[in-house]
Amino acid sequence: MPARTPLDANAILAATEEILRRHGPDKATVVDVARTLGVSHAAVYKHFPSKQALREAVTRRWLDRSRDALAVIAADSAVPPAQRLRTWLHAVLAGKQAKIREDPELFAAYAILAAAHSGVATDHVTDLLGQLTAIVADGAADGSLPTDDAQATARVVFNATAKFHHLGHAAEWQNPGIVTELDEVCTLLLQGLHAPTSP
Template identity: 85%
Template sequence: MPARTPLDADIILAATEEILRRHGPDKATVVDVARALGVSHAAVYKHFASKQALREAVTRRWLDRTRDTLAVIAADRAVPPAQRLRAWLHAVLAGKQAKIREAPELFAAYGILAAAHSTVATDHVADLLGQLTAIIADGAADGGFRTGDAEATARAVFHATVRFHHLAHAGEWQNPGIDTDLDDVCSLLLEGLQAPASP
């Protein structure tokens, strides 16, 4: 029972990510990961029941890596909701820009996995939408934002900022004007959110 280094899910996922970085998504299988760790397939299967489960877990871990930073921004009630909304949207973009800069090949590999494992991507979006809804609900509660349905408004804001967070637009995130572009969209959306009832 006692092993030299106890094999846990974290060790397996770190090894899987290293394989993704070096060889892309095709080689990210239980067999390859077990070989890289020098353990039996069975040992890895004990933590991840299938190739599918392993790939979902590693993708989820990657997508959620910036989630806590974002959650802190979303929940920081010391910052007025309008300012918080803008900061949060910029942080979403900055997190993705950093991921590309640090490891472009890993970003590409995860892009393929996120597209293939749509439940993981859907959960990630739901999580981000929850954070956005919380900011907008705070703005509605303090009277700064005019909305009867924070969740619907959060969806509209999320859809209106797709260019700044959807992987399909990753090629545009290194454009020199991208932060200004996001700022302009934020300003327009905030004007809409903060508008008094129209005549």
């Protein structure tokens, strides 16, 4: 819609995210958000018809920011694909560890949506798998990650690293050995892919 006032969807989501972060998910209702922005409920409802829609949108926006940060790593053709695959997997884990530490309220909202098989969570996984596929495809192209099906290979690598990105393991991400464990798994997988295991 043409923005005649500063109240666009993004402003609503930024306010919702801030409320979530400060006061927890129970306070992030349409009424709370409208009050914070000094607008009518109707103005917010026009963009987000329910608290659920608002929560999904704010979580999606939050996840999309991590996705975009990871996309930069996935697309960095200056880094050889095998090394890039390892760096990217470490960045996925580091990003989730940081989210739990710094954004526990938004992480909790994400975990709830994931448990409910919300499209927000499945889309995020699809996005990550797409990035991993792009890295493997780069390796297939230059011969460093030999495969004739980059997508299938990426899926195997993603499945074999579930401990380091699947929400069911969130409690384990604070274990002191977790980064070493991921690195060991990466080395074994890269060996399996007949790829160089170090730069």
